[in-house]
Amino acid sequence: MTAKRFRPDVDAPEWKGGHTPYDIVKEGVIALVVVAILTVLLAVVFGSPDEPALTVKGWSNSDPMDFAATALSELNGTSGTAQYGAPYNNASTGQQLGPLTLAKWVGDRIPVNAANAFVVNPLRSLPEQPVLSADLQQWSNASATTRAGWVNNYTHAANHMKVVGGQLVVSASNAGPVQVMMSDLFQMARTGALDQALVTQKGFYTTDYTLPLLFLADGAYMANIAQKQHLTGDQWGMMNETGNYPGQAWLWLYTFWYQVSPMNTSGNGDILVWAIMMLLTLGLVLVPFIPGLRTIPRKTKVYRLIWREHYRGLT
Amino acid sequence: MSTTEVDRQWTTRLRKRVTAKLPPEKLLPDTQPSYVSSWIYVFGVTTMAALAVVIATGCLLALRGPQWWHGSSVGHFVNSLHLWSVEIFFFAMVIHLWGKYFMAAWRGGRALTWMTGVVTFVTSIAAAFTGYLCQTNFDSQWISTQAKDGINATGAGAFWNVLNMGQMLMWHIVLLPIAAVLLTAFHVLLVRVKGVVPPFDDTATVAS
Amino acid sequence: MILGWFAAIFPLNSLGHYIQWHIIQISVANLVVIVLMVVTFLVALFAPFPGRKRRKENR
Numbered sequence: 001m002t003a004k005r006f007r008p009d010v011d012a013p014e015w016k017g018g019h020t021p022y023d024i025v026k027e028g029v030i031a032l033v034v035v036a037i038l039t040v041l042l043a044v045v046f047g048s049p050d051e052p053a054l055t056v057k058g059w060s061n062s063d064p065m066d067f068a069a070t071a072l073s074e075l076n077g078t079s080g081t082a083q084y085g086a087p088y089n090n091a092s093t094g095q096q097l098g099p100l101t102l103a104k105w106v107g108d109r110i111p112v113n114a115a116n117a118f119v120v121n122p123l124r125s126l127p128e129q130p131v132l133s134a135d136l137q138q139w140s141n142a143s144a145t146t147r148a149g150w151v152n153n154y155t156h157a158a159n160h161m162k163v164v165g166g167q168l169v170v171s172a173s174n175a176g177p178v179q180v181m182m183s184d185l186f187q188m189a190r191t192g193a194l195d196q197a198l199v200t201q202k203g204f205y206t207t208d209y210t211l212p213l214l215f216l217a218d219g220a221y222m223a224n225i226a227q228k229q230h231l232t233g234d235q236w237g238m239m240n241e242t243g244n245y246p247g248q249a250w251l252w253l254y255t256f257w258y259q260v261s262p263m264n265t266s267g268n269g270d271i272l273v274w275a276i277m278m279l280l281t282l283g284l285v286l287v288p289f290i291p292g293l294r295t296i297p298r299k300t301k302v303y304r305l306i307w308r309e310h311y312r313g314l315t
Numbered sequence: 316m317s318t319t320e321v322d323r324q325w326t327t328r329l330r331k332r333v334t335a336k337l338p339p340e341k342l343l344p345d346t347q348p349s350y351v352s353s354w355i356y357v358f359g360v361t362t363m364a365a366l367a368v369v370i371a372t373g374c375l376l377a378l379r380g381p382q383w384w385h386g387s388s389v390g391h392f393v394n395s396l397h398l399w400s401v402e403i404f405f406f407a408m409v410i411h412l413w414g415k416y417f418m419a420a421w422r423g424g425r426a427l428t429w430m431t432g433v434v435t436f437v438t439s440i441a442a443a444f445t446g447y448l449c450q451t452n453f454d455s456q457w458i459s460t461q462a463k464d465g466i467n468a469t470g471a472g473a474f475w476n477v478l479n480m481g482q483m484l485m486w487h488i489v490l491l492p493i494a495a496v497l498l499t500a501f502h503v504l505l506v507r508v509k510g511v512v513p514p515f516d517d518t519a520t521v522a523s
Numbered sequence: 524m525i526l527g528w529f530a531a532i533f534p535l536n537s538l539g540h541y542i543q544w545h546i547i548q549i550s551v552a553n554l555v556v557i558v559l560m561v562v563t564f565l566v567a568l569f570a571p572f573p574g575r576k577r578r579k580e581n582r
Contacts, residue, residue: 008516010422012422012512012513013513013514013516015348015513018578019346019348020574021577022346022347024345028360031360031361031364032367032368034361034364035368036364038403039368039403043398044532047391047530047531047535048394048397048399048531049536050394051452051453051454052453053455086470087476094467094468095468103467106470106473106474107473109473110473110476207480208476208481209479210476213460217460228538229539231457235548236547238461239549239550239553240553241454241550242453242536243534243535243539244535244536244540244552245539246402246550246556247553248443248447249553259546259547268468271465271468271469274465287416287429288421288425288430294419294421297418298515303417303418303419303514304517305569306353306355306417306514307350307352310514349578352572352574355568358567392529406556413564414564
């Protein structure tokens with residue numbers, strides 16, 4: 001029977017040499033103390049960032065035109081959320097990885113009807129609004145075609161949208177109840193009531209911010225602030241933190257793929273990057289089994305620095 | 316009760332199996348092979364120490380809830396401790412990974428040790444990510460709305476909603492820390508069972 | 524006054540500084556961390572480890 005071949009990148013020689021005293025508990029305690037001290041020092045010197053959260057109230061007051069344009073896009077179905085696809089709706093196929101449409105297959109399990117979620121339902125929550133109530137009733141009773149006509153007419157006129165004296169001004173004709181709905185939504189946002197209405201659509205107690213976050217993300221306001229903080233995708237933003245703080249340097253490779261073709265321009269960029277990173281992560285897990293990759297340590301001989309005392313002792 | 320009956324008990328069988336695989340002197344050794352003589356070896360224990368500080372500071376934050384640190388300077392300081400201990404954690408873990416790669420530490424039946432290490436690394440990234448989502452500030456808003464596209468594209472977003480702060484908070488403070496600690500414990504126990512990987516048999520250095 | 528002790532000495536809240544090199548864009552803070560990691564790795568490889576005499580005796 002032939003002896004099993006020794007594979008230097010897979011097998012390890014048996015250690016027949018000496019042992020030295022080793023205090024494992026002491027080592028652990030020293031490490032803990034050193035890390036704790038270093039943590040305290042860094043926290044005392046640098047602190048941590050805390051850029052305040054945006055609100056729909058702040059958005060509508062700071063950038064009323066962007067807010068109004070976004071609200072209109074929810075109503076006319078052109079917003080990012082309205083056209084997203086799964087898991088929010090079936091407006092589009094969503095991202096594809098070759099023949100795989102993973103999100104679509106799973107389905108819209110977090111259903112969001114943009115017009116209802118961001119405009120109609122919040123307006124319905126307002127009490128004692130006879131004019132608005134009548135307009136909302138008119139909206140409910142209308143067919144999808146009629147609604148689309150009203151919204152289209154308002155959208156055309158909205159090219160000349162203005163905010164005058166805190167009021168949204170759009171000179172639209174044949175826009176049905178849309179004019180009042182948009183105007184009232186704008187006022188609701190400016191008071192802060194829309195923030196609350198977006199969160200409490202699912203009940204009193206909620207920690208689910210899906211709706212207000214989707215709404216904010218549909219506009220340009222949040223993205224503009226993110227751009228100033230170097231947090232956007234084409235700024236390698238995934239690695240970055242607000243201010244001058246170190247961020248997530250370990251995401252360098254994940255972010256890198258978003259900078260190169262075809263991921264940087266493809267509508268399927270996200271799923272392509274995920275697929276690449278899943279493969280690379282699998283590769284990292286399976287290094288011990290990958291010839292070539294597992295040979296690099298022996299070939300580069302960095303180990304001779306680590307074990308130099310051992311190798312000197314052999315001579 | 317006969318001896319055979321006691322021997323057949325689950326408790327007895329488990330104890331014998333565990334103590335055979337990992338007797339006390341292997342679990343808590345008082346010597347180590349003399350080739351363990353480099354500073355590169357401290358980064359594993361440093362990573363674990365950092366994980367302990369991360370968990371401890373996380374527990375402090377949990378005492379007063381996720382909003383505490385926005386309105387309290389003490390809370391903000393505790394948040395800073397948590398942030399910097401996470402930075403140290405990743406700092407040490409990546410250097411540990413570099414060292415173990417160049418030592419080819421998977422050799423001699425230690426492939427599972429390497430694999431559990433990488434899985435722990437990936438789990439830590441998920442834990443850090445959910446942590447960023449729980450900050451309840453602008454950073455959380457931006458990160459969640461950006462990350463949703465990648466996660467939604469895989470189909471996982473239908474079940475793992477990064478915009479649902481409550482869900483992300485519970486993954487961050489319950490599920491992922493448990494996973495990280497269990498994986499770390501398994502990883503470390505594997506090192507204790509298999510021992511630290513010996514040097515390459517660089518016979519060219521041996522005098523003829 | 525005691526609560527003032529918890530305020531950071533050098534908070535890093537001003538807008539970040541970034542370095543651009545071809546398609547790579549990296550914050551100074553992240554670059555410092557990465558450089559520190561590489562330096563720490565190199566120091567760990569090269570720095571002498573205490574207890575040499577004891578290991579020699581036990582060989």
